[in-house]
Amino acid sequence: MPLRVFNTLANEKQDFTPVRPGRIGIYVCGITVYDLAHIGHARMLSAFDVAVRFLRWAGWEVAFVRNWTDVDDKIIRRALERGQDPGQLSEHFIEECRRDMQSLGVMVADVEPKATDHIPEMQALIARLIERGNAYASQGDVYFAVRSFAGYGKLSKRHLDDLRAGARVEPGEQKRDPLDFALWKAAKPGEPASVTWESPWGPGRPGWHIECSAMCQKYLGTTFDVHGGGKDLVFPHHENEIAQSEAASGQELAHYWLHNGFITMDAEKMSKSLGNVRTIRDLLAHWDGEALRAFLLSTHYRHPINFTEAAVLEADRRVDYFYESLAKGDAYLAQKKLAGRSGSEPLGEHVLAFREAMEDDFNTAEALARLERLYGTLNARIDAKARPDEVAALLQTARALSGVLGLASRAPLEAVRQRRQIAAGRKGIDPKWVEERIGARIAARKAKDFVRADAIRAEVAARGVELRDGPGGTEWRVVL
Numbered sequence: 001m002p003l004r005v006f007n008t009l010a011n012e013k014q015d016f017t018p019v020r021p022g023r024i025g026i027y028v029c030g031i032t033v034y035d036l037a038h039i040g041h042a043r044m045l046s047a048f049d050v051a052v053r054f055l056r057w058a059g060w061e062v063a064f065v066r067n068w069t070d071v072d073d074k075i076i077r078r079a080l081e082r083g084q085d086p087g088q089l090s091e092h093f094i095e096e097c098r099r100d101m102q103s104l105g106v107m108v109a110d111v112e113p114k115a116t117d118h119i120p121e122m123q124a125l126i127a128r129l130i131e132r133g134n135a136y137a138s139q140g141d142v143y144f145a146v147r148s149f150a151g152y153g154k155l156s157k158r159h160l161d162d163l164r165a166g167a168r169v170e171p172g173e174q175k176r177d178p179l180d181f182a183l184w185k186a187a188k189p190g191e192p193a194s195v196t197w198e199s200p201w202g203p204g205r206p207g208w209h210i211e212c213s214a215m216c217q218k219y220l221g222t223t224f225d226v227h228g229g230g231k232d233l234v235f236p237h238h239e240n241e242i243a244q245s246e247a248a249s250g251q252e253l254a255h256y257w258l259h260n261g262f263i264t265m266d267a268e269k270m271s272k273s274l275g276n277v278r279t280i281r282d283l284l285a286h287w288d289g290e291a292l293r294a295f296l297l298s299t300h301y302r303h304p305i306n307f308t309e310a311a312v313l314e315a316d317r318r319v320d321y322f323y324e325s326l327a328k329g330d331a332y333l334a335q336k337k338l339a340g341r342s343g344s345e346p347l348g349e350h351v352l353a354f355r356e357a358m359e360d361d362f363n364t365a366e367a368l369a370r371l372e373r374l375y376g377t378l379n380a381r382i383d384a385k386a387r388p389d390e391v392a393a394l395l396q397t398a399r400a401l402s403g404v405l406g407l408a409s410r411a412p413l414e415a416v417r418q419r420r421q422i423a424a425g426r427k428g429i430d431p432k433w434v435e436e437r438i439g440a441r442i443a444a445r446k447a448k449d450f451v452r453a454d455a456i457r458a459e460v461a462a463r464g465v466e467l468r469d470g471p472g473g474t475e476w477r478v479v480l
């Protein structure tokens with residue numbers, strides 16, 4: 001089956017045809033760094049991360065660019081509030097965001113350009129738009145003349161006349177038409193020198209939209225394959241990117257426009273005014289990053305997803321099941337003295353089923369369901385004492401396909417322990433207390449006081465801790 005993607009531009013699912021055979025250039029609008037990233041950002045990050053991982057696994061050569069918007073009104077405002085330099089503030093939040101991304105298993109992109117490193121490219125693009133009659137300077141600002149670009153509205157399916165009704169000119173703006181948007185913003189009094197650049201139109205800084213137009217084309221060419229981002233960016237950000245870039249080059253900017261859906265929090269829109277914005281950092285204090293990732297991937301990226309504790313817990317259990325299964329498979333092969341040996345060959349039908357789901361517009365929800373069936377088979381075959389090479393093949397395939405989704409890639413026993421710490425913290429269980437109880441139980445058993453040993457098991461079980469006796473001693477886990 002060929003790769004199919006839902007293209008916002010065409011408003012339908014289409015067969016994917018690359019600009020250059022075998023290669024895919026992807027640009028995703030990254031984060032405007034003025035605060036900690038929230039779960040909505042996590043959705044965008046994981047949706048495109050999994051797409052890139054899958055495409056590479058499926059044999060495509062992918063060039064993946066995800067930018068940092070490090071100059072913007074919000075950054076400047078926040079920096080001034082804090083008495084900080086905007087550059088320092090954005091650097092700080094880039095680093096914080098990188099930490100969160102690592103916890104979520106989001107890979108570093110091939111290029112992660114920062115807007116402030118590309119001012120000359122933005123200025124060149126603006127100059128070209130003025131030269132071609134698509135933009136005009138006005139008292140230190142430069143505006144894009146929306147009516148000069150015939151295709152305006154083609155992505156968001158809006159008509160200029162409808163837009164005109166809602167458009168207004170902000171105080172201080174000198175636009176010819178209320179629809180026009182800023183490409184260059186004149187420096188305002190009190191703005192730090194670090195966010196002011198000299199230009200042919202006077203000192204100032206770029207508008208948000210032109211930043212992405214300059215960065216995506218610098219790294220991926222005039223016309224490239226996929227441009228992505230959250231649904232909220234369709235209008236005006238992506239519409240404006242198209243207008244600027246295509247007016248300047250006379251060529252299409254990107255063939256496919258992919259947009260991920262929103263997140264609601266307990267069925268409410270996430271917003272600052274409702275006070276229900278959950279940062280990734282805040283969630284990582286209670287949940288394993290991998291559980292959050294599995295939760296985000298459990299719904300198709302285009303659909304809305306509702307964040308509830310119950311839904312994340314379900315995803316957490318799924319991750320648990322994957323690691324427990326891998327650990328069980330490893331133990332089975334170790335017992336058969338086949339540890340580390342690879343299976344005869346990957347299991348065609350499972351690989352195909354997984355691939356089909358992902359080629360259908362990156363349907364991670366279906367891919368996860370199919371992967372779970374593979375884990376089910378793995379467990380069933382171990383329980384049936386299947387031949388070791390069969391188990392080895394199942395194990396290897398389960399690992400490979402999980403890895404494509406960025407899941408279950410840690411050493412299983414280590415992951416189980418790390419995840420146990422997080423679950424214990426969430427439930428207020430002190431690991432030292434559990435270890436102490438395990439010690440007391442071992443002592444009771446040594447003294448042949450089995451009544452007391454059983455009482456200790458029941459005592460920890462009442463707190464949600466399960467004890468497992470094995471050849472290597474007693475392990476414990478938090479019941480999820």
Ligand SMILES: [Zn+2]
Nearest residue numbers: 029030212237
């Ligand atoms: Zn952008």
